[in-house]
Amino acid sequence: xxxxxxxxxxxxxxxxxxxxxxxxxxxxxxxxxxxxxxxxxxxxxxxxxxxxxxxxxxxxxxxxxxxxxxxxxxxxxxxxxxxxxxxxxxxxxxxxxxxxxxxxxxxxxxxxxxxxxxxxxxxxxxxxxxxxxxxxxxxxxxxxxxxxxxxxxxxxxxxxxxxxxxxxxxxxxxxxxxxxxxxxxxxxxxxxxxxxxxxxxxxxxxxxxxxxxxxxxxxxxxxxxxxxxxxxxxxxxxxxxxxxxxxxxxxxxxxxxxxxxxxxxxxxxxxxxxxxxxxxxxxxxxxxxx
Amino acid sequence: xxxxxxxxxxxxxxxxxxxxxxxxxxxxxxxxxxxxxxxxxxxxxxxxxxxxxxxxxxxxxxxxxxxxxxxxxxxxxxxxxxxxxxxxxxxxxxxxxxxxxxxxxxxxxxxxxxxxxxxxxxxxxxxxxxxxxxxxxxxxxxxxxxxxxxxxxxxxxxxxxxxxxxxxxxxxxxxxxxxxxxxxxxxxxxxxxxxxxxxxxxxxxxxxxxxxxxxxxxxxxxxxxxxxxxxxxxxxxxxxxxxxxxxxxxxxxxxxxxxxxxxxxxxxxxxxxxxxxxxxxxxxxxxxxx
Numbered sequence: 001x002x003x004x005x006x007x008x009x010x011x012x013x014x015x016x017x018x019x020x021x022x023x024x025x026x027x028x029x030x031x032x033x034x035x036x037x038x039x040x041x042x043x044x045x046x047x048x049x050x051x052x053x054x055x056x057x058x059x060x061x062x063x064x065x066x067x068x069x070x071x072x073x074x075x076x077x078x079x080x081x082x083x084x085x086x087x088x089x090x091x092x093x094x095x096x097x098x099x100x101x102x103x104x105x106x107x108x109x110x111x112x113x114x115x116x117x118x119x120x121x122x123x124x125x126x127x128x129x130x131x132x133x134x135x136x137x138x139x140x141x142x143x144x145x146x147x148x149x150x151x152x153x154x155x156x157x158x159x160x161x162x163x164x165x166x167x168x169x170x171x172x173x174x175x176x177x178x179x180x181x182x183x184x185x186x187x188x189x190x191x192x193x194x195x196x197x198x199x200x201x202x203x204x205x206x207x208x209x210x211x212x213x214x215x216x217x218x219x220x221x222x223x224x225x226x227x228x229x230x231x232x233x234x235x236x237x238x239x240x241x242x243x244x245x246x247x248x249x250x251x252x253x254x255x256x257x258x259x260x261x262x263x264x265x266x267x268x269x270x271x272x273x274x275x276x277x278x279x280x281x282x283x284x285x286x287x288x289x290x
Numbered sequence: 291x292x293x294x295x296x297x298x299x300x301x302x303x304x305x306x307x308x309x310x311x312x313x314x315x316x317x318x319x320x321x322x323x324x325x326x327x328x329x330x331x332x333x334x335x336x337x338x339x340x341x342x343x344x345x346x347x348x349x350x351x352x353x354x355x356x357x358x359x360x361x362x363x364x365x366x367x368x369x370x371x372x373x374x375x376x377x378x379x380x381x382x383x384x385x386x387x388x389x390x391x392x393x394x395x396x397x398x399x400x401x402x403x404x405x406x407x408x409x410x411x412x413x414x415x416x417x418x419x420x421x422x423x424x425x426x427x428x429x430x431x432x433x434x435x436x437x438x439x440x441x442x443x444x445x446x447x448x449x450x451x452x453x454x455x456x457x458x459x460x461x462x463x464x465x466x467x468x469x470x471x472x473x474x475x476x477x478x479x480x481x482x483x484x485x486x487x488x489x490x491x492x493x494x495x496x497x498x499x500x501x502x503x504x505x506x507x508x509x510x511x512x513x514x515x516x517x518x519x520x521x522x523x524x525x526x527x528x529x530x531x532x533x534x535x536x537x538x539x540x541x542x543x544x545x546x547x548x549x550x551x552x553x554x555x556x557x558x559x560x561x562x563x564x565x566x567x568x569x570x571x572x573x574x575x576x577x578x579x580x
Contacts, residue, residue, distance in 0.1 A: 061499040094391045101384045103399065103430070107392050140393070195577060202574050208566040209351040213573060219580040276498040283503055284492050287485060290509040 001040050002048070005033040007260035013186075013233045013243035020237060022230030026245045028190045031253040041252040048259055049099035055266035056136055058273065060104035063134010065274030073179030074133025075269050079262060080142045083187035084225060085215045086197035088251045089140055092187070096259045097138050106131050109140040122146040122164065123171055130175060136262070137180075143168055144184075147232050152224045165235035176240035181265045184241060185258055186229055187248040191222045291330050292338070295323045297550040303476075303523045303533035310527060312520030316535045318480045321543040331542040338549055339389035345556035346426055348563065350394035353424010355564030363469030364423025365559050369552060370432045373477035374515060375505045376487035378541045379430055382477070386549045387428050396421050399430040412436040412454065413461055420465060426552070427470075433458055434474075434522055441518045442511050455525035466530035471555045474531060475548055476519055477538040481512045 003010075010032040013021045034041065059075060068074055079097075083089050097105060108129040117125045123143055131137030147164050150156040156164075172182050189197075198215060201207040218225070237243040244261060248254040293300075300322040303311045324331065349365060358364055369387075373379050387395060398419040407415045413433055421427030437454050440446040446454075462472050479487075488505060491497040508515070527533040534551060538544040 065499050090391075090393060093393050098388060098390075098392050100388075101380075102388050102392060102395065102397050102428075103380060103383050105392065109393065138392075195580065198577050199574070202570055202577065205566075206563045208570070209355050209564050211566070211568070211573070213568050213576075216573065216576050216580050273496045274499050276495075276501070278501070278503050280492055280498070283501070283506065284489070286503075286506050287488050287492065290485065290506050 001034075001036045001044055003033045003044075003256060003260050004035065006264065007033065007257060008242070008244070008264055011185075011244040011246055011257055011261065013237050013245045020230075020234035021245060022233060023186065023188050023226045023245060024230065026188055026247060028188045028193065028247045028249040030247045031250060032247065032257075034253060034256060038250070038252050041250075041256055045095060045252065045255050045259060048256070048263065052096075052259055052263050052266070053099055053101065055263060056100045056104055058271045059136065059266060059269065060101065060134045062271050062274055063104070063132070065277070066133070067271075067274050069179060071177075071179070073177075075271070076131040076133055076135050076137065076180045077262070077265050077269075078131055078137040078139065078175060078180050078182045079258070080139045080144070080182070080184040081187065081258075082141065082144050082148070082184070082229075083248065084189060084194060084222075085212075085218065086194050086201075087187040087189045087248045088254055089187060091251050092255060092258050093138070093140060095255050096262070097136075099259075100136060104135055105138060106135050107138040107140065110142055110145065123167065126171075131180060133179065143171070144232055144236075147235075148225065148228045151228045151231070152221050165232070168236050169238060169241075172236070172238065172241035181269070182241035183244065183261055183265055184236075185244045185246050185261065186233065187254050188245050189248040191219065193249045194219070291324075291326045291334055293323045293334075293546060293550050294325060296554065297323065297547060298532070298534070298554055301475075301534040301536055301547055301551065303527050303535045310520075310524035311535060312523055313476065313478050313516045313535060314520065316478055316537060318478045318483065318537045318539040320537045321540060322537065322547075324543060324546060328540070328542050331540075331546055335385060335542065335545050335549060338546070338553065342386075342549055342553050342556070343389055343391065345553060346390040346394055348561045349426065349556060349559065350391065350424045352561050352564055353394070353422070355567070356423070357561075357564050359469060361467075361469070363467075365561070366421040366423055366425050366427065366470045367552070367555050367559075368421055368427040368429065368465060368470050368472045369548070370429045370434070370472065370474040371477065371548075372431060372434050372438070372474070372519075373538070374479060374484060374512075375502075375508070376484050376491075377477035377479045377538045378544055379477060381541050382545060382548050383428070383430060385545050386552070387426075389549075390426060394425055395428060396425050397428040397430065400432055400435065413457065416461075421470060423469065432474075433461070434526075437522050437525075438515065438518045441521070442514045455522070458526050459528060459531075462526070462528065462531035471558070472531035473534065473551055473555055474526075475534045475536050475551065476523065477544050478535050479538040481509065483539045484509070 201211040233243045491501040523533045536547045
């Protein structure tokens, strides 16, 4: 069973009338466009992995061959993944991103910045990880931390936070202008579901390493985080770098949803296998004689 | 069906008596230790992917927790993959490496060096890609290019090539001293099988992008390449950074073989889940109240 409907319409953080949507507008228990249950969902994820993998190979092939679009640029895709802890970023990396060929995927995880990174503009550490032509870039957290936790915990003064939204828009415009399709997802789980998932980490010794006492501290700021997401999304949702809010109380659903968004972004590039830049018949003769 | 016997013994580039082995000593059509055929082999690969994935998560967990070995170092694994063109490096990356969690894998592909890289010592470009604690590093080609194609095509004078073997031994000793398990594999296919695979690339328009006319040029140096591999392996096969020669005329077999070598290297670390560095009971109370 496949997802019913265009995932970009189903999950976009903007109503059909153009009104920005925030996490409060999306129920994390829902599964937009998917009629089946968990077992079917897991089968769907596996079945569609092949399609995603083929499309990514096509993108990679075009990168190798150096084909360009009408504007003279190569093509690439950047998936930005933001979420509260335990929302399932790791599972997206493993089960969705992991189904693509690692040769053509550039993944980067942005944790607390280092001392050196702190002494630079907040976008500095991102730039080396912008995907090259032919690649799918995947960012596990991103520049959005600089307007999410920084806003909630007051790590940066508000006027500077406000400036950052514009800088982010410019940065993402620059990526789009250079041929990168940017999609940004917020995995949206409920506060209760997070409590259950943290409890499971505490119950299982093989999960203790994933538990961090500061995760409980952050729960006290849940509403402030949701508000910071709402503002960040409203400020930076654009046609060339859209935001999607993915209900994430069901891990299997959020994986299907992100997988379909990637498939849609890659299909949208409408790529063909690059033509040979050599004489095929002559090469066949040379090879046979070799 | 599993591989029969220790893959490190079956595939090591050194006889039980300690005599160095080269590609001429290994028949690329064989499948050491595996009794089944292709369909069984593909099922084995899939079944064992789970084990590899679990072990890699255990390594990653220890990296996050910062556990150390008796020497005070973290643990990591580095897989170096060398091969003639079409031998199946891409398939190893996709089907063996791709089954691990991309969060804990650092892969790097070393193509023709850039101008900047050429102006450095040949090991310079490798160092930033040495896996950090808790990671599996995977190198698609490596510093061995600097003693393989460089030797065959005379890109570097012989006395300098000779020096490089010692520098490579020192470099790999340094990695081992710091807690990295290094394993080096040569995917070994026959010259005839390469011809068939290149012919297939020419026959299929969706494979043209993988074809490079220079691949045929290099076939004229096949014997010289095999000799360069023999020397490089004999010069740099050590207990802490062993070489394995993997028969690769059957792609499915070479994937099982590399998968089992990775599993063996990870099992050898004998890791446990890291203990909690917080008070579990107290955290459960804090979480319940949050």
